[in-house]
Amino acid sequence: MAGIPHSMHSHAAHHGHTASRPTDLFSFAEKEHDEEPEVGQTGLMALGTTLLASGELEFDEDLTKVQQDEALYSAVNTMKRHKTITYDDIVLSRGVKQNVYLEYIKFEIDNENTFLELPLTVVVLVSFTILALNILHQEQLYAIEEAFERDITENANFAWSGDFGHKGIDQVLSVADFWSWMRLGFLSLLARSQWLYSETAPEALGGPVTAGTSYNVSLLPASWLFAGYEKPAPVANDYLQYSKLVSGVRMRQAVSAADSQLCIFPNSLDPQLENGWLRKPCFPSELGLLSPELQEAEGFQGLEREEFLFPDLSSISEMTRKILDMEDGCHSSSFVSSSCLCNWCQGQTPPQPWIDERTARIEISMLLFNPQYGSYTYVSVNFMLNRGGHIHAFSHSLSAFVSPFQRPFWELVLTVIAALLWVAALLYASVAEIWEMIHTVRQSSNRFYRALWQEYLGFWNFVDWASVLVGTLTIGFWIQGRLAVAAVNELLPSMIQASLAPDAGYEALARSVFARAEVMSKAKKDMEFQMMVYPLIIMLRIFRSFEAQPRLAIVTATLKTAAPDLAHFFMIFWCVYFCFVVSSLLFFGQDLESFSTLDRALHTSFLAMFGDWDWVGLRDVGMMRSAAWFWLFMIVMVLFLLNMLLAIIMDAYQVEKFKASDTTTLWQQILDMIQRWRQYKRGECVRLADIFEVFRKEYKGKEKEMMSSERAISVEFLVTRVTRMPYKQAYKTLVDALKRDEELRNGFMSEEQVNKQVQSTLEAFALKIKAVLEDVEFVADQLDFWDRLQAPGDSEYDFYFGAEGHTPDEASKLWIHNSISSISVELQHLFARGLQRIGVWQDEFECEQSELNENLLEVHQAMLQLQDAVQNLQVIVDSMDGNKEEAPNPPG
Structure with a gap:
């Protein structure tokens, strides 16, 4: 001691x-x-x-x-x-740096504001969805357009045998097929002048089922006057019973330049020999190289050789004759100058067919009005004539409603509410961003453009402005589309009047209607594209709001964590993938259209990675060669690289999931915000924005200087400076600020860093164990030395070495005698000490007994004194009661 x-x-x-x-x-x-x-x-x-x-x-x-x-x-x-040393020690002893504290306050304010934007973003998405669905009504337009395109594909037939046409638009493989389809198939759809009945059975099936009855198609009426009809059905210019043909049918085509210099021959060939052998110019064109896409039908420029078919002006025989004149260049007409119905053909010298080898694209268009849904539909049938000699045929439709307000009342009310909410959200977002820009410029010491570039512009600000811009463009394109529809609506009464009473201005009016219908169709398509982009921008805003909630931010946090690994991985992935794409382009491109161009090969190979492939087409190129490419592609791209990609993402996801495992849930965060709001209303805490505003006023709005100060902030400082701020809240915010600063400085250790730290700790521990082993060996050597050292008088030494010169029996008896003597002496001393301790205990017991007797005697005496006092008190009480009885009664 x-x-x-x-x-x-x-x-x-x-x-x-x-x-x-x-x-x-x-x-x-x-x-x-x-x-x-x-x-x-x-x-x-x-x-x-x-x-x-x-x-x-x-x-x-x-x-x-x-x-x-x-x-x-x-x-x-x-x-x-x-x-x-805990956070509490630091807060109470030294305080927290002002920049650390204000960074925490600003982070919490921004985090809460971002989280509160989530309901607003959801409202924007829902209102826009309702607005888009009620404006577009895609299901109605699909019903109309699908009916038109299917009718043209299935019912416009040619190559007739009896009552059946064996070929349709997909079998138009030559110019002659086109004219057959046009005259026998398409024209019959538009000029249906009589009611159609079912066909009879052929003789091979036993004759018609109507045999023996009065049913005879030739004797049945060609039209029917139904109740409510003003004219018998079918009515002129009706299409599929429910739509009406506006004006007529327009036929146009795109032609290529014709020049012998455009021909490609070997350089060694003589030009004169070339011309003498070929005997015509060349007409190169890029149209129709591969299967055309629908947007190719939306190009209205560069079309010429315009001709019209007007059912209001011409009978079906006259329109048939015009088609024949266009086919043979008026060659069959007796008087070309007076009776040829093909205006372009007779304007050529000499007259020639409307379609020649320069033709690259033929468009047959018509404008249909459906009063059932109140919509216009611009229908175009396109034939792409590529320079390989093949003709690609397809139909395309573009529709627009005549008015967005002619809807049921409940739908109109819902649409107006959704529109108001959406527009209000756009205005709120734009005003908020403008105010943030003004605030940033005012707080910055730089020029306004540097302040905006360096301090304001960020990814999420770009997203907000993109949402405002795309939303504004959507409104603009919608207005543009409505103006285009209004222009067609403006001409419709004149077109109807001209249809009822055709005059000389009919064709000019029809040209105007088609021109405005083109503008209407293009505007509708542009509006749909803008409306398609807008939800993608809203998706980014939703991800921004998700970042304010740790459980919802796992997806974005996973992508951020995995970003470095993904960047390096995709360098390898795209290089390997592009090599496979190029090989597929070279291997399959000449035989399969899906691999014929780089973009198509990229898309087809991408689909193949996810299980969508055409093995039948690949096999036709060559069984073993295709199998070799396909196996190698699947093993490398799918089994190796795609699974490695998933492993990288899942590894990052596990890290972020572990980090968010102890965080609050969405519902708990909402409840916490509600609780803080209630506490603020009760005066139990102040808002974080009020705390930030106190510091901002102190620094006169110089936020940059305020955020860089390292002044120590204590609990007492906050309580005295911030009005009505409780001590508990001040203390908690300071501790939380320290915790956040510590987390930002230390970060989150990855699995690799944890493994390295564990490894270094184990190495240090191994060195310490080695040092301890060396010390233990040294101590063991010393003990062994001292154990072997001769020390007469030591019991253990005497046991092993003290009986030298005696026999084993004598040494054993001597050791037993000495041990018994030693034990006897120890027992004697132990017994003496025990008796002595018992005596002490007995003395203490007697003393305690004497004290107990004295205490009992004192208690007895106290009880007697208490009894006497109680008796005296009783006597006094009795005497007082007697005095009360003898006292006279008071006067009444």
């Missing part, structure tokens, strides 16, 4: 182990720190301990008595080195 002050030694000897109990420590620490402990007080008072708010003891190292004792001073320093 050398080196320990007498006060501590005496205290420990008197109290035993109770001096180290927590209750005693706290009781000692609760005394005033500045009281000078006297000699003889407890040892903990001599150390000058102070109880911290965290429940730990702080030792005062400046005490003179502690410093005078080197051993005690060393022990105190050792305890201080092993003491854990």
Whole structure:
């Protein structure tokens, strides 16, 4: 016990182990720190301990008595080195730097504001969805367009045999097929002048089922006047019973330039020999190289050789004759100058067919009006004549409603509400961004353009502005589309009047209607594209709101965590993938259309990675060669690279999921925000924005200077500066600011970093174990040395070496005799000490018994005195009662 002050030694000897109990420590620490402990007080008072708010003891190292004792001073320093410094200690002792605290406050404010944008973003998405569905009504337009295109594909037939046409638009493989389809198939759909009935059975099936009855198609009426009809059905210009042909049918074509210089021959061939052998120019064209896409039918420029078929002006025989004149260039007409119905043909010298080898594309268009749904449909049938000699045929339709307001009342009300909410959200987003720009410029010391570029512009600001811009463009394109439809609506009454009473201005009016219908169709397509882009921008805004909730931010956080690995991986992935694409282009491109161009090969190979492939087509190129490419592609791209991609993403997902495992859920965060709002209303806390505003006013709006200050902020500072700020809230925000700063500085250790740290710790531990083993070996050597050292008088030594010169029996008897003698002496001393202790206990017992007798005697005497006092009190009470009875009654 050398080196320990007498006060501590005496205290420990008197109290035993109770001096180290927590209750005693706290009781000692609760005394005033500045009281000078006297000699003889407890040892903990001599150390000058102070109880911290965290429940730990702080030792005062400046005490003179502690410093005078080197051993005690060393022990105190050792305890201080092993003491854990908590966030509470830092907040209470040193405070928090202002920049750290304000960064935390600003982060919480922005986080809460971002989270509160989630309901607004959802409202925007829902309102836009309702608005788009009610404006577009895609299901109605699909019903109309699908009916038109299917009728043209299935019912416009040619190559007739009896009552059946064996070929359709897909079998138009030559110019002659086109004219057959046009005259026998397409024209019959538009000029249906009589009611159609079902066909009869052929003789091979036993004759018609109508045999023996009066049913005869030739005797049936060609039209029917139904109830409510003004004319018998079918009515002129009706199409599929429910739509009406506006004006007529327009036929146009795109032609290529014709020049002998455009022909490609070997360089060694003589030009004169070329011309003499070929005997015509060349007409190169890029149209129809591959299967055309629908947007190719939306190009209305560069079309010429315009001709019209007007059912209102011409009978079906006259329109048939015009088609024949267009086919043969009026060659069959007796008087070309007067009776040829093909205007372009007769304008050529000499007259020639409407379609020739320069033709690259033929468009047959018509405008149909459906009063059932109130819509216009621009239908175009296109034939692409490529320079390989093949003709690609397809039909395409573009529709628009005549008015968006002729809807059921409940639908109109819902549409108006959705439109108001959506427009209000756009205005709110634009005003918020403009205000943020103004605020950034005012707070910055740089010029406005540098402030906007360096301090304002960010990814999420770009997303917000993109949503505003795309939304505004959508409104603009919708207005443009409505104006285009209004232009067609404006001409419709004149067109109807001209249809009822055709005159000389009919064709000019029809040209105007087609021109405006083209503008209407193009505007509708542009509006649909803008409306398609807008939900993708809203998706990014939703991801931004998700970042404010840790559980919802796992997806974006996973992508951020995996971004470095994904960047390196995709460099390898795209290089390998592009090599396979190029090989497929070279291998299959000449035989399969899906691999014929780079973009198609990219798309087809991508589909193949996810299980969508045409093995039948690949096999036709060559069984073994195709199988070799396909196996190699699947093994490398699917089994290796795609699974590696999933492994990278899942690894990052596991990290982010672990980080978010202890975070609050969405519902808990909502409840916390509601609770903070209620506390603010009750005056139990202040808003974080109010705290930030106090500092901003102190620095007169210089936010950059305010956020860079390292002034220490204490709890007392916040309580005194921020009005109505509770001590508890100030303390909690400071602690949370320290925690966030620590997390930002340390970051989250990845699995690789954890493994490295564990490895370094194990290596250090192995070195320490090695040092301990060396020390143990040294101690073992020393013990072995001292064990072997001869030391007469030692019991163990005497047992093994003290009986030299005696026989084993004699040595054994001698050892037993000495052991019994030693045990007897020890038992004698033990018995004596026990008797002595019993005597002491007996004396103490007699003393305690005497004290107990004295205490009982004192209790007995006290009981007697109490009994006398009770009797005296009873006498006094009785006398007082008697006096009350003798007293006279007071007057009434």
